[in-house]
Amino acid sequence: MNTSKSSLTGIILEYDSGIVPPPYSHVFRLALDWGKDNLEVKLDLHYTEREELSEQEILDEGFTLNDDYSYHGKLNSVWIHPIQDLFATTRWTNKDIDEGGITVTPIEKGKDEGVKIPANQEEWQLMAQDLIQAIYETVKKELPLTVHYRLVENDLTTDCSLTVHFSNREVIFEKAGKSRTIHWEYAIQLMKVVFTPDYHYELAKEEPGKKRGAYIDCGDGFWHELGKGVVNIDPSFDAVTKIRSGFQTLIEG
Known part of the structure; x- marks a missing residue:
């Protein structure tokens, strides 16, 4: 056949x-x-x-x-x-x-x-x-996944979010009140990386950090600091750095 x-x-x-x-x-x-x-x-x-x-x-x-x-x-x-x-x-x-x-x-x-x-x-x-x-x-059984990200560098704070709509295969990136559509495959690969490391919820906060660093909320309302509350499971795969670089590319784009 x-x-x-x-x-x-x-x-x-x-x-x-x-x-x-x-x-x-x-x-x-x-x-x-x-x-x-x-x-x-x-x-x-x-x-x-x-x-x-x-x-x-x-x-x-x-x-x-x-x-x-x-x-x-x-x-x-x-x-x-x-x-x-x-x-x-x-x-x-x-x-x-x-x-x-x-x-x-x-x-x-x-x-x-x-x-x-x-x-x-x-x-x-x-x-x-x-x-x-x-x-x-x-059918509205579940809402689209939204991941929030904050980058604090010296006196500059950048807040952004990525929302994945599986219903129509559309991904929306939002920063500073402006939004744009992101390539589906890029976003899905980034989402895979986001959920790869270990998240220590005992260190999580309900508000994003204000000190220098990168912070992420995977859609459940809890903020984690990359490198502290988010740590690599596999030493041969640096997921934390890939999360940083993935969002950095979106921020700069």
């Missing part, structure tokens, strides 16, 4: 978290259809094996007692090309995914072309996560 990007009219993504323990373990089926010029989506997400846990154990991990979710409706068609592009560059494998993973079923002109296993598992899992987040924002 050699489904081309141009003949693809939809895909079905099915995911099983595999050996991940509850309450995190889950499965989902995400069907996408753009055969009629718009993007129709159907999501069924179910958390598994929670009967093994007490209600308090589930709540203590930050979940609710009913995290399953279903949706059938439209999504912004801006997502179609990224899906098609990922499909076109994907290599497939015969390797099983008994310990968890994602499968892709291409739909060509309404016809199911059979289940395929992508070799680039992480890329497809991230795409699926982005699409689910887009659904959550579209």
Whole structure:
């Protein structure tokens, strides 16, 4: 089977978290259809094996007692090309995914072309996560992610923010009351780096610092100082410096 990007009219993504323990373990089926010029989506997400846990154990991990979710409706068609592009560059494998993973079923002109296993598992899992987040924002289940950043240099304080709208794949950078659209991939890579280091909440403040340094609020209202309250986990990857340089590029741009 050699489904081309141009003949693809939809895909079905099915995911099983595999050996991940509850309450995190889950499965989902995400069907996408753009055969009629718009993007129709159907999501069924179910958390598994929670009967093994007490209600308090589930709540203590930050979940609710009913995290399953279903949706059938439209999504912004801006997502179609990224899906098609990922499909076109994907290599497939015969390797099983008994310990968890994602499968892709291409739909060509309404016809199911059979289940395929992508070799680039992480890329497809991230795409699926982005699409689910887009659904959550579209139905107002969750708000767009906004990260605030403050840089204090001598007597100059620069405040800025980056808001990621998954619903329409748009990222807005705001500084000094002015906003501009940022390249999606740049922003997503920066967001990955932002959530890479270790955040020490016992050192966090409810207000940004005023002394020389860089401060970040990852959207939960708590401010952390880079290099003190935010520290690298992996000594071979300097995430803290990458956060600084990533926002510096935006500030100077």
